[in-house]
Structures are given as C-alpha cells and as structure tokens.
Amino acid sequence: xxxxxxxxxxxxxxxxxxxxxxxxxxxxxxxxxxxxxxxxxxxxxxxxxxxxxxxxxxxxxxxxxxxxxxxxxxxxxxxxxxxxxxxxxxxxxxxxxxxxxxxxxxxxxxxxxxxxxxxxxxxxxxxxxxxxxxxxxxxxxxxxxxxxxxxxxxxxxxxxxxxxxxxxxxxxxxxxxxxxxxxxxxxxxxxxxxxxxxxxxxxxxxxxxxxxxxxxxxxxxxxxxxxxxxxxxxxxxxxxxxxxxxxxxxxxxxxxxxxxxxxxxxxxxxxxxxxxxxxxxxxxxxxxxxxxxxxxxxxxxxxxxxxxxxx
Numbered sequence: 174x175x176x177x178x179x180x181x182x183x184x185x186x187x188x189x190x191x192x193x194x195x196x197x198x199x200x201x202x203x204x205x206x207x208x209x210x211x212x213x214x215x216x217x218x219x220x221x222x223x224x225x226x227x228x229x230x231x232x233x234x235x236x237x238x239x240x241x242x243x244x245x246x247x248x249x250x251x252x253x254x255x256x257x258x259x260x261x262x263x264x265x266x267x268x269x270x271x272x273x274x275x276x277x278x279x280x281x282x283x284x285x286x287x288x289x290x291x292x293x294x295x296x297x298x299x300x301x302x303x304x305x306x307x308x309x310x311x312x313x314x315x316x317x318x319x320x321x322x323x324x325x326x327x328x329x330x331x332x333x334x335x336x337x338x339x340x341x342x343x344x345x346x347x348x349x350x351x352x353x354x355x356x357x358x359x360x361x362x363x364x365x366x367x368x369x370x371x372x373x374x375x376x377x378x379x380x381x382x383x384x385x386x387x388x389x390x391x392x393x394x395x396x397x398x399x400x401x402x403x404x405x406x407x408x409x410x411x412x413x414x415x416x417x418x419x420x421x422x423x424x425x426x427x428x429x430x431x432x433x434x435x436x437x438x439x440x441x442x443x444x445x446x447x448x449x450x451x452x453x454x455x456x457x458x459x460x461x462x463x464x465x466x467x468x469x470x471x472x473x474x475x476x477x478x479x480x481x482x483x484x
Contacts, residue, residue, distance in 0.1 A: 175208050176384055179217040188247075192477040195247035196231055198341050199318050203232060203243075206345040212237055212354060214380045220454065221386040223288040228281045229454040229476075232318075235380055236352050237370040239312030240285070243344070244278040247477075248323040254330045272475055275337050277455070278315045286313070288386070289379075296382050297375055310369050314351050318344045415482055419444035428469065428483060435462045435469060454478040 179200035200217045207213040213236045220229040232243035250263035260271045286308060293307045319325060321341045339347045416423045417439035426437040435448045448462045452473035459474040469483040
C-alpha cells in the first residue's frame with residue numbers, strides 16, 4: 174500500500190533533476206509491486222524531524238517484520254568504492270568523489286529508530302497488560318538503488334558495500350528477498366520462522382504515527398504513473414516561508430545581494446538575514462542560493478535537491 178507518493182520539488186540544476194528522476198523511477202517500481210499489498214506500506218519522500226535534527230528518507234517500507242530504508246542515487250557513469258568505503262564516480266573522462274549513500278541512509282535509520290523508540294509506548298499495543306517486544310528486536314535493512322544505466326565495479330568493491338547496492342529494475346526482487354513474506358498458512362507451518370512480527374493493529378498504529386510526522390516541504394505532489402518519463406519542471410511551486418531572524422517578519426522586507434550572497438533586509442527592524450541555510454532535505458551546509466528573475470532557490474550540492482525560497 175502506498176501511503177505517500179513521491180513529491181515533485183522545484184528542481185533547477187541538471188543533477189537535481191536527474192536525482193529526482195531516479196526517485197520517480199524507484200517510486201514507480203514500488204507502486205507497481207506493493208500498491209495492492211495489505212502487509213507492505215510505502216512512504217515515499219519521508220521527511221521528519223526529531224531531537225532538533227531533520228532527515229529525509231527517499232523511500233521507507235514498513236512490513237510485519239520491520240523496516241527497509243531505500244536511498245535513491247542517480248549515477249550515469251561508473252561508480253567505484255575503495256577498501257576505505259570511499260566513493261568515486263565518473264562523468265565522461267573525469268572522476269570525482271561523492272558522499273557515501275550507505276552512510277547517509279545509516280544516519281537516517283538511526284534518527285528514525287530514535288524517533289520510534291521514544292514514542293514506543295504510544296505506538297505499540299500491550300498484550301494482557303504486558304508490553305510486547307519493541308522496535309529494537311525488529312528487522313532493520315538499508316538498500317541503495319542505483320540508476321539502471323550506471324556501471325558498478327563490484328570486483329573491487331568491498332562486499333559489505335556491494336550487498337547494499339542494487340540497480341533500480343532489480344530493487345523489488347531485492348526487497349522481496351529481504352522481507353521474506355509468506356502467507357499466514359505457510360508461516361504457521363514453518364518452524365524456522367522466529368522473527369517477531371507486528372500485528373495488523375500495530376502496523377496501522379506505526380504507519381499512522383509516521384504519517385503524522387511527515388514534514389510538508391515546498392513541493393507539488395504528483396502521482397507516479399510510469400518510469401523514465403521526461404521531467405517536467407513545476408511552474409507553481411510554493412515557496413517556503415522566509416522570516417527575519419530578529420523579529421520574524423515574513424513579508425515586509427527587501428531582497429538584496431552582498432559580499433556573502435543574497436539576504437533579506439527587514440523593513441521593520443533593519444536586520445539582515447541570509448537566504449543561505451542548511452539543506453531542508455538532508456541538513457547539509459553545502460548549499461548555495463541562485464536567482465532567476467524574481468525567484469530565489471536554495472540548492473544543495475550534496476543531495477542535489479532544490480527548494481524555492483522566494484518567488
């Protein structure tokens with residue numbers, strides 16, 4: 174069951190558009206496989222905050238035995254990982270380093286586990302007054318879905334990294350192998366199935382809680398109907414709310430450019446507030462602000478997402 178579709182953001186740079194395209198393709202395959210499944214729940218583009226931290230999981234899957242986090246990564250050329258688990262990729266004849274998507278999704282999982290653990294008593298039911306096993310005993314898996322046209326050098330790649338990587342068209346097979354779901358009759362006849370599972374009521378409670386945590390971003394929802402379709406730039410993206418850092422004024426200001434980039438000058442308290450902030454998706458500080466006519470956009474150089482700040 175698809176609880177949340179992929180959200181289309183206002184992408185400007187070619188890399189951001191390619192990254193969004195990859196997430197759309199993954200969302201399509203997940204919809205095709207699990208849209209009618211009563212035991213598998215998919216939340217695409219799951220952004221949440223906890224303990225003053227924010228994370229964005231490209232695709233979160235909840236099923237009776239646990240959770241799978243899927244990180245989408247658009248790579249057109251070769252991808253290599255050395256023995257130190259440092260990533261490089263090629264673009265034409267040029268090679269450059271890139272952040273490890275495996276480490277990125279590990280951090281996302283850590284924050285998600287903390288969020289669920291701290292709210293466990295409100296989420297999970299009690300059986301005969303005794304609290305059942307919580308989230309720590311469940312299955313937790315991470316997968317990185319790489320573009321289908323990427324070339325993965327698995328011969329030199331550490332095995333503990335290679336096992337997490339899968340090309341997009343093989344993702345569903347990988348997920349089914351991880352989840353190992355059986356119907357209720359087969360499960361009862363299988364003496365080797367020892368994984369604790371969530372009841373239907375607990376799955377409903379978990380998914381309801383997670384959906385209540387979804388952070389709304391400057392985006393346009395779009396139903397994924399087919400893979401590999403051309404990207405169409407949204408023209409009516411809703412900008413996020415910009416406010417003065419001193420008096421929190423949200424409308425009476427002027428946008429100016431200075432030595433350190435674009436900023437707003439508040440007409441009420443005369444305070445300058447920079448437009449450059451950490452990424453709203455991955456919290457990276459490696460961002461920049463660009464201007465096109467009257468539109469100011471925050472672009473992340475790490476996760477390659479873009480968010481309209483002022484329009």
